[in-house]
Amino acid sequence: MPKLTIDELAKMRDRTRRTLVPREGGEFRAKINVHMGTCGIAAGARAVMTALIEEAERRSLQDVLLTSSGCAGLCSQEPMMTVETVGKPPVKYVNLDPAKAREILEKHVLGGSIVRDYALGVGSEKTDA
Amino acid sequence: MAEVATARTYRLHLMVCAGTGCVSNHAFELKTALEREIEKHKLENEVTVVPTGCNGFCERGPILVVQPGNVFYQQLSVKDVPHLVEEHFLKGRPVAKFMYFPPEEKTPVPVLSDIPFFKKQVLVALRNRGLIDPEKIEEAIARDGYKALAKALTEMSPEAIISEIARSGLRGRGGAGFPTGLKWQLVRNAVSPNGGAKYVVCNGDEGDPGAFMDRSILEADPHAVIEGMVIGAKAIGAAAGFVYVRNEYPLAVNRLAVALEQARAFGLLGRDILGTGFDFDIRIKRGAGAFVCGEETALIASIEGRLGEPRPRPPYPAQSGLWGKPTCINNVETWANVPVIIDRGSAWFAGIGTATSKGTKVFSLVGKINNTGLVEVPMGITLREIISDIGGGIPGGKAFKAVQTGGPSGGCIPKEQIDLPIDYESLAAAGSMMGSGGMVVMDEDTCMVDVARYFLSFTQDESCGKCTPCREGTKAMLDVLTRITEGKGVPDDIALLEDLASAIKDTALCGLGKTAPNPVLTTLRYFRDEYETHIRDRKCPAHVCRQLNIYAIDPRLCLDKGKGCDVCRRNCASEAISGSKGEAHAVLQDKCIKCGVCADVCAFGAVRVE
Numbered sequence A: 001m002p003k004l005t006i007d008e009l010a011k012m013r014d015r016t017r018r019t020l021v022p023r024e025g026g027e028f029r030a031k032i033n034v035h036m037g038t039c040g041i042a043a044g045a046r047a048v049m050t051a052l053i054e055e056a057e058r059r060s061l062q063d064v065l066l067t068s069s070g071c072a073g074l075c076s077q078e079p080m081m082t083v084e085t086v087g088k089p090p091v092k093y094v095n096l097d098p099a100k101a102r103e104i105l106e107k108h109v110l111g112g113s114i115v116r117d118y119a120l121g122v123g124s125e126k127t128d129a
Numbered sequence B: 001m002a003e004v005a006t007a008r009t010y011r012l013h014l015m016v017c018a019g020t021g022c023v024s025n026h027a028f029e030l031k032t033a034l035e036r037e038i039e040k041h042k043l044e045n046e047v048t049v050v051p052t053g054c055n056g057f058c059e060r061g062p063i064l065v066v067q068p069g070n071v072f073y074q075q076l077s078v079k080d081v082p083h084l085v086e087e088h089f090l091k092g093r094p095v096a097k098f099m100y101f102p103p104e105e106k107t108p109v110p111v112l113s114d115i116p117f118f119k120k121q122v123l124v125a126l127r128n129r130g131l132i133d134p135e136k137i138e139e140a141i142a143r144d145g146y147k148a149l150a151k152a153l154t155e156m157s158p159e160a161i162i163s164e165i166a167r168s169g170l171r172g173r174g175g176a177g178f179p180t181g182l183k184w185q186l187v188r189n190a191v192s193p194n195g196g197a198k199y200v201v202c203n204g205d206e207g208d209p210g211a212f213m214d215r216s217i218l219e220a221d222p223h224a225v226i227e228g229m230v231i232g233a234k235a236i237g238a239a240a241g242f243v244y245v246r247n248e249y250p251l252a253v254n255r256l257a258v259a260l261e262q263a264r265a266f267g268l269l270g271r272d273i274l275g276t277g278f279d280f281d282i283r284i285k286r287g288a289g290a291f292v293c294g295e296e297t298a299l300i301a302s303i304e305g306r307l308g309e310p311r312p313r314p315p316y317p318a319q320s321g322l323w324g325k326p327t328c329i330n331n332v333e334t335w336a337n338v339p340v341i342i343d344r345g346s347a348w349f350a351g352i353g354t355a356t357s358k359g360t361k362v363f364s365l366v367g368k369i370n371n372t373g374l375v376e377v378p379m380g381i382t383l384r385e386i387i388s389d390i391g392g393g394i395p396g397g398k399a400f401k402a403v404q405t406g407g408p409s410g411g412c413i414p415k416e417q418i419d420l421p422i423d424y425e426s427l428a429a430a431g432s433m434m435g436s437g438g439m440v441v442m443d444e445d446t447c448m449v450d451v452a453r454y455f456l457s458f459t460q461d462e463s464c465g466k467c468t469p470c471r472e473g474t475k476a477m478l479d480v481l482t483r484i485t486e487g488k489g490v491p492d493d494i495a496l497l498e499d500l501a502s503a504i505k506d507t508a509l510c511g512l513g514k515t516a517p518n519p520v521l522t523t524l525r526y527f528r529d530e531y532e533t534h535i536r537d538r539k540c541p542a543h544v545c546r547q548l549n550i551y552a553i554d555p556r557l558c559l560d561k562g563k564g565c566d567v568c569r570r571n572c573a574s575e576a577i578s579g580s581k582g583e584a585h586a587v588l589q590d591k592c593i594k595c596g597v598c599a600d601v602c603a604f605g606a607v608r609v610e
């Protein structure tokens, strides 16, 4: 480990900072909740989650919360996820795969426009973290 | 620069408490089991397990806090792990049965910040508790670790650092509450003989019975202490420092050693710190665990390799400390406050607390209290808030009687003063002191004479024996107290105790002796009637002093409820109980040695203690 300079210390702080954000209970701009019931897992929810995590990692996102929750009661349309952005009603997406999930992350979560093709409906019930 | 191992995105962070309390409740086994189960579900790229320092709620250990969400799990065991991992970490359904249920309540409090124990706490010295792995310097850095150091080394002159600390109002957390900025100024001004070195020392001796504030800080966030010391070294012009920590704290010693090594590797300690040309290094000195070695002059002697005995002051260590050189000695918690003050500014720090006592104080809350643990609270908070709100009151519906602050050098504050605000002056006016932060809660079943005897026997035991008032005086006081608790007190004993106390206070060599009479003096001040009852009536109102108790069996209860079960007679070692199975039993007072076993074993409450 070479010794740090003042600048490198600041850079290291910025770089490691985001990994600790989830621990600090701050505000998130968006929450993505992947439904991880037995049905969801069987239909491929794990691959959806993995894709989201990799994407978050690649883009160094620190204010998007990835969580999981139980079955959403619509087992035939799994994998599903719910996207909540600050101040907007939650949107449920159905019949997902990794590529669709990445697209939703880019267009809806980061870009702010709902991907209507994959959306089940807008304004379903909110989820708890 | 090497890649940082922790710079990865995880959707869940499982913060496993690895403080001494939880470790003794198998936290490491829990951590291993979690890791194994997470791998089994192939969640290792989504969920990370992070060992942290003490969360404070040791009573409920081992503790696991799940982030984001701040979900608080407690008293977990290895066998709970498969269910928890599958339900919560895979399927996203938090498991209520592992959560915290407040006493007498049927619904859990899922989120840490809603639990009353945590609600009123304000974390400054413990700002990183539960949030970082203390053995990963990158995590400390991510939480602004060494940011203040960079500022102090590049933007601030020594005078500016000292005046910032002075303006913050920070006072020593080790006992006496001496203004830290002033102490630093004195050491800076002192001229070292022959132009030699100056030193900084961190006092981590922490000898008060039941106290574990400093241990927890070192375990949870050793970098805060290291950073504080480097800043202090720059301010006073020291090139070397020592951390004196007791050998009985293996986890703290180990984490500190790891932290020092990492800080050196990162160029935050050693030669040319952060490329600024400033040199400073720290060594650990392990103490053997003598209470008197927490006293600064004894501690210095111990670091030098001499017998850990105090010497008269002046000269103070600021003039003549380690090897006769000007030395700045501060407590662990004092040092841990320094970086935040430099980083966030003295005005921010001075905004917390009261007129004369700024910032927060860490207390270890023990004794007859529901929520035993470590708490950090703003100065000025009342005893009632700590005991009732944070501590959750007294177990078993008993009444609160008194609280001992300041450890063996402190005093007992009675229930009438429960609304006393915690600051240096109020505690001193009540006859006690802030001390280093021990807080022992006592309920109605506590005998105050016995408490005074306990603390005095501690100081008597720990007296180094160098000066006569402390060595002989505390012994004489202890003899009187023992006599009173055994029912052999005489009316003059109270006056005798008071005379001895004031003689010792006036003439003892060091703080140990000077403060040793405090528990006796405060109990005499607030609970004099208990002393009088012991002496005059030969009775202990709380029935703690067994020699003063009379044990008697209620024949009706014994027969009606217990059917003369005979358990008391069979357990009585002195054959002091008459009666045989099926009959009413009775205590033979002339044979009774007052051991109290009959009262302990009777399942029917038939043995009365008077």
Ligand SMILES: Cc1cc2nc3c(=O)[nH]c(=O)nc-3n(C[C@H](O)[C@H](O)[C@H](O)COP(=O)(O)O)c2cc1C
Pocket (backbone or CB within 6 Å): B171, B172, B173, B174, B175, B176, B177, B178, B203, B204, B205, B206, B207, B208, B291, B292, B293, B294, B295, B296, B297, B329, B330, B331, B332, B334, B335, B436, B510, B511, B512
């Ligand atoms: C008997 C005795 C024991 C002490 N034990 C400790 C201790 O365990 N930790 C501590 O920091 N200070 C202890 N002190 C106080 C130290 O002498 C010294 O005042 C303190 O370390 C200064 O640091 P501060 O100004 O940051 O409080 C003790 C004092 C006496 C008289």
Ligand code: FES
Pocket (backbone or CB within 6 Å): B017, B018, B019, B020, B021, B022, B023, B053, B054, B055, B056, B057, B058, B059, B061, B062, B063
């Ligand atoms: S050691 Fe875990 S809460 Fe104190």
